[in-house]
Amino acid sequence: MRIKREAILWYAIQYDGDWKKIGNAIKAHENYSIIAYPYPYLTIVDEMYPEAFKHLxxxxxIIFYQGNVCLLKEKGVGIVGARNCSVQALQNTDTIVQRLQSRYVIVSGLAKGIDARAHLNASKTIGVLGCGINVIYPKENxxxxxxxKKSGLIISEYPMHVKPLAYHFPWRNRLIAALSSNLVVIxxxxxxxxxxxxxxxxELSVPIYCVPTAFQDEKYQGCNYLISNGANILVDIKDIDDI
Structure with missing residues (x-):
């Protein structure tokens, strides 16, 4: 028997969006109720379900959303980086997003720092939450x-009111990866x-591009580590245009 989208919605609400518990409920054909819900959503059985997520x-x-869901069909580039970032990193984010936004939807995690700056500069952007679809976290955003909600798209696996628990964020990062044809680490x-x-x-064979860190900068050595292990290096504007 084909699982119904109404059942997936019910399980998601009952289990606060927990992937494993929803899967167990589907497998066990748990009883469910058909309910009205204030936020639109897509489920894995829907025709509009993003093809990118099927590769995970x-x-x-289920994906709850606010905004223009059609952005999920467009080619995206992930822009990620530190929450407590340097001023130079914010400036680099400005430059990179401005060069890429004519060709890509900018995808990030709506966190503070690099994420917020990437969304702020983008004409078309998708934010992936690690909390309920109606929960604003951090409040500064x-x-x-x-x-x-009006000019971009916000998505989440989590239904209303689910708190931004620490383990949600590493888990949500797989969705950022899936929506990215390339990933830029600032x-x-x-x-x-x-x-x-x-x-x-x-894991998805998505190319990684990194902005190199200055010599003797001991705090942000992640990009240099990735470059030394084979990631692409962004030296100047030409390199950005080649993405």
Missing amino acids: RYPPW TFLFERM EATYKSGTMITVNECL
Whole structure:
């Protein structure tokens, strides 16, 4: 029996968007109720379900969204980096997004720092949340969140009111990777969520581009580490235009 989208919605709400628990409910054919829901959503059985997510090892059962869902059909480039980033990294984000936005939808995680700056500069952008579709986190991104609901797209595996728990963010990074035909890393430490996104991209054979870190900059050595291990290096404008 083909699972119905209404059942997936019910399970997602009951289990706060937990992928494994939803999967177990589907497998067990748990009872469900048909309910009205205030936010639009796509499920894995829908015709409009993004093709990009089907390539994931753990494709999301459901995606809640606010904004222009048609952006999921367009070619995206992921822009990621440190939350507590340098001023130079913010300036580099401005330059890179401005060069790429005519050819790509800018995809990022709506976090503070590099993510927020990438969304802010983009004419078309997708933000992937690690919390409920109506939860603004961090609060400093309230203006950006409201703007993207109208002129961009916000997506989440999590239904309303689900809190931004720490383990949600590494998990959501696989969706950023799936929506990215290329990934640009602006600035990163050795151990960070950015590196998790990089690993997800490597699993999907998504090319990685990195902005090199200055000599003797001990805090943000993540990009140099990636470059030394084979990632593409962004030296000047020409390199950006080649993405």
